[in-house]
Amino acid sequence: MNIRYFAWVRERVGVEEETIDVPASVATVADLIAHLKTLDETYAAAFDEEDAIRVALDQVHVEADTILGDAREIAFFPPMTGG
Template sequence: MKVKYFAWVRERIGLEEETIEPPADVATVADLIGWLTARGDGYAYAFERPAVIRTAIDRTHVRADSPIAGAREVAFFPPMTGG
């Protein structure tokens, strides 16, 4: 699956996007965040407060308990403010 990172999530990880193949036991968004966090310091820093991270699967906003099976794209971004 393709994973995209936006705003300060991207800055902390140092990548705009990457293609990954998480292990089979990574079933939800929360599992994916946990797995990514273990990949290195930049990931750990980006996901240090997972409750504030927003996620979209195939361009649809989802919750942390949402399954990732079959996802083509997962995007992570911080909360947005508008004006």
């Protein structure tokens, strides 16, 4: 799965984009976040405020309980503001 990180999530993880093999036990967005947090301290720090992180699955905004299914891309980003 291709994962993209934006704004402070990207700064904390240290990469803009990466491709990972998702374990079979990872079924939802929340499962993926939990998995990423176990990778190392940078991911744990990036997802420390998971309630503040927004998610898009194949460029469609989704909630944490969304099933990943056959998605090709997931993006993590903080809430957007502006006008």
